[in-house]
Each structure stands twice: as C-alpha cells, then as structure tokens.
Amino acid sequence: MSVDTILSFEEAMEKYEPVLGFEVHVELNTKTKMFSSAPNVFGDEPNSNVNEVCLGLPGVLPVVNKKAVESSILIGLALNCKIAPHSTFARKQYFYPDTPKNFQTSQYDDPICYDGWIDIELEDGTVFHVEIERAHMEEDAGKLTHMGGSTGRIQGADYSLVDYNRSGVPLVEIVTKTIEGAGSRAPELAKAYVAAIREIVKNLGVSEAKMEHGNVRCDANVSLRPHGQEKLGTRTETKNVNSLRAVENAVKFEIQRHAAVLDSGVAITQETRHWHEDTKSTTSGRPKSDADDYRYFPEPDLVPIVTTAEWVEELRSRLPEPPAERRKRLQGDWGYTDLEFRDVVNAGLMDEIEETVAAGASAAAARKWWMGEIARRAKLADVDPAALGVSPAVVVEIEKLIASGAINDKLARKVLDGVLEGEGTPAEVVAKRGLAVVSDDGALQTAIDEALAAQPDVAEKIRGGKVQAVGAIVGGVMKVTRGQADAGRVRELILKTLGVEG
C-alpha cells in the first residue's frame, strides 16, 4: 500500500478552498427494528436478535415502526427541516453479505424531512450556518468480521462472518448541502457539526448517541478548488470516522492529500476513502459508482407515510429546548464567566448544577462543590463526577448547614466523606460523627485559656497590640477542638479574654 504525499495544511490553505459535505447516520434507540418486531439491542450474542424479516427470507413482509417514524420527524424538526406530507420508501439494490435481502430499504426522492439548517458555534464563538438537504429513514446493515489474512482488514481475508443483529436497526441519514466558506476552520467545523448532531439526538432522547458503539457515524465529503474558482472540485467520501477527533483529523488529512494530488497536476479520483486511526491517514476504497447503479425503485411492500399537520405539531410540542440555546440561558442565569462555564460543560456537570440550583443552592455554591470537592473525589475514584453518588439534594443540605453556622467549610468536607461512605444524609453524618461546630462558649473558653497558657509569649505580644499574632492562638484552639470551632468566634473570645480591641 503506497503512502500518500501530503501538503502542509497551511500551504494547502494558501492555494485552495475546501468545500465540505456530511452524511451522518444516526441509529435510533427504538425497542424494535425499522421494519420488523425483532429487538434492537447492542452487543448481544450474534444472530440472537433476528427474525425472518431481518434475514430477508422469501415471502416476508416488512411493517414500519411508528416510533421510528416519529423519532425521524423529531430529528427533522430539531434541524429546522420541512416534514414531507407524503413520503415513500425505496429499494437501494446492491450485493454485499451485510445486506441479506440484496437491497437496503431506504428513501429516495421523497425523504421524510428536507430543507433544514443548523447553526454551528465553534469554540471561539464563530457561527457557521449549515444547510441540511434531507434526513431520511432507512435500515442498518449487518456486521461483517473478516477472518484470516494478516490485518483483520478486508484485503487478504480468507472468509467473513456475518452477524445480522444490526440488520434492520432504524437509521436516520442526515445529509448536508455543500458547505463553503469554512476555510482553515474546515476540520474544526467538521468536528463541531458532528458533535452538534450527536448532542441534538441525545437531547431528543431518540438515540443512545454513542459514537464508540456506532450509534452516530459520519461520512465526510471533502473537495478542494483554487481560490476564486466557482466550479466545485472532485470530492472524496471518507468513511469509518468514528470519533469527533477522527472527524477533525480525517477532514484535515484529506484536504492535505487533495492539495498534494492537485499540485502534482493529477485529477482527484472520486472514490470512497477509509480512515485509519492508527496511521491517521486514509486509504482508497472502492471507486464511487453512479447513483443509478443502485436501481432505486419504490418499495412495493410498504405503503406511503402521510403526515398531517396535527401529527407534526403534536411532535413539535414534544421538542426539548435546543442544547445550544439551553447553554446560553444557563450561563446567563448562573452568571458564570465563559471560562467557568466551558469547564462545567467539559466536566459534563451542567445537568447536576442545574438540578442543584433548582433544589435551592446558589449558582456559585453549586459550582464550588461540583467543580471542587466532588470533581476531586471523582478523579481519585476514576469515575465521572455525576456518577460519584452525590445528589444535588446533598449539596443543597450541606450548603444550608454551612449557612446556619452548624458546620464550617472544613467540616463540610468531612460530611461529604460520610455521605459517600453511606452514613446517611448530611445531617445524619453530622450527628453520627459529632461534626457540629463547637458553639458552647464555655467549652471554647477552656480551650482558649489552655492555648494562651501554652504560648505565653504570643499572649504578651497580643496584649502589647500585635493583634495579628492572634492567629497562632486561634490555630491552637482549632487543633484542640479538631476543627470544630467557629474560627471567627474563637478570635473574638481570645481578644476579649486579653482585653484587647479587635
């Protein structure tokens, strides 16, 4: 396999303008498949979630999953698409062992959703308007494992094994129009676009949205044209891009590879490319065949889907707040800086903080606990902060205990430990561990008298007017009371004892 020469990204950008396009496949999380009542479950024993329809046996009839249609419409609405009043299924014919029927049931000239758009915000706040051409319903194919050969890849395999559990799983394929004008931000935009689609389908609750399970898969189309040229260059379609980082890297690599090919005076071959995570490069797949080679025709076993305005509006009323708008609203409500808010988002703690604030904590306190002590303990335990076992109610209760003077910040951390060790609610932990602040002045006075007697020279300094030396005595008292004293009150009492004005 020859190694492709590539141009540096900077040089490629000086000479050419990249044009992008994406096809993102989203696996729906329905209980059953698109056209059969067999279970849609990831990771089960091979060929244990199939029936005659998924295997394409003769004489079977597919029946459309209503939930899958509704999920598809929800995706379309979230992407500002029009919903087709009348939509049909079509057969896309090709021979490949992952498709036992020798055709994939898909949609062709009248997809369920069309003409949408989504605004993609990059990290620095730049917004790109991406137009959606269509989002159509189809079914997933089975999973092939290539056996023999040296690499586990398709080349050189002796035979392949097929698991049809995934065959017939409902898919929505979201296709963008060509995206121009991204320039050097193209790789970043690619990553942000796929991230936004993943976030939207997760927020809608229509997909598990795990890229590592193949729930969201991206085919990235890239072409280059010299600056100022209107005609689009020849594109390649890179498949097998299964992480956000890979989407960014694959687009960048293809831009650099195209630039080198074009620079050498050779035309780009329109073809499928395969992304390889190990080498961070693409290799040639099969040449792209003409669309009419699939010989699409209307699926005779399925009748059209007709959407009424009433049905579509009922579905629209179920739409949750779009993720990007929700983030803006929450940051405004909480008064976090951009940096603080980004840290919260990256830590995956937005939901937890929202619930904590809703349960009665201030936004500042919620952030302090989740991003501080809870995140720190989660890191030590090697789990996500949200999965550590602290509920928003615990944070709120601890904050109330602090505000009432029952505990201080130092004791609060011990209370948190107690909660995590299953000792009950924060109030119960305080009672069981005896963590309440010592507020009995008599007990404090004894401790203060002892501390002053132990450090007579310090006591003398304070009497002589060096009030800042009081810290040493306060420290002594806190040590004796194991941190369970209110430091401010202790300071007051020491000064009073010594007859000094604070």
Place this chain on the structure above:
Amino acid sequence: MAAINRDDVAHLAQLAHIEMSDDELDRMANELALIVDSVKSVSEAAGDDVPTTSHPIPLTNVMREDVVGHVLTVEEALSGAPDSADGRFKVPAILEES
C-alpha cells in the same frame, strides 16, 4: 421501440450478477424493450390529473407499535445458512487481494 439496447441489458445483468450469453443478451434486449413499451402505454392512458403512485392499493400509514415480537433462536437463524461458524453466517472472502 423503447430506448433499451443490448449494452443496457449487459450492464443490468452485471449489476444483478446474472451471467448471460451473447444470444441471451440479444433476445433479452428485444423482450425488455417490448415490456418497457407495454408499460409505457399506462402513462399514455393516465392524464396529467392522475398523480404518480408508488403503490396499487390506496393505503397509507400502515405502522406497528414499537413492541418486541417474534425472534428466532440462533440455531433457527442459521438453519438455512450454506455455512456457519461461531454462531455467525460464513461467507466467502469479498474482495480479492488488492
């Protein structure tokens, strides 16, 4: 006659993985052209006021609820397979060494 020639038939045969002799290609080109012509007469009969239809029965929205139903066992699923291994269908290598 309709615009379907011998090359079209050869192309279709290749896409459909059907091996055809020269005689068969000639004969099929004639027969398919006749069939396409016959079907065309339907379009002539239907006026502009008749919308395109994808299905002969005027039904829409035949859908089922998302409830798990009939499932085959692995043994049943593989019972019609020409060959199998490790609970999966075994198929010949798909691409030659490239």
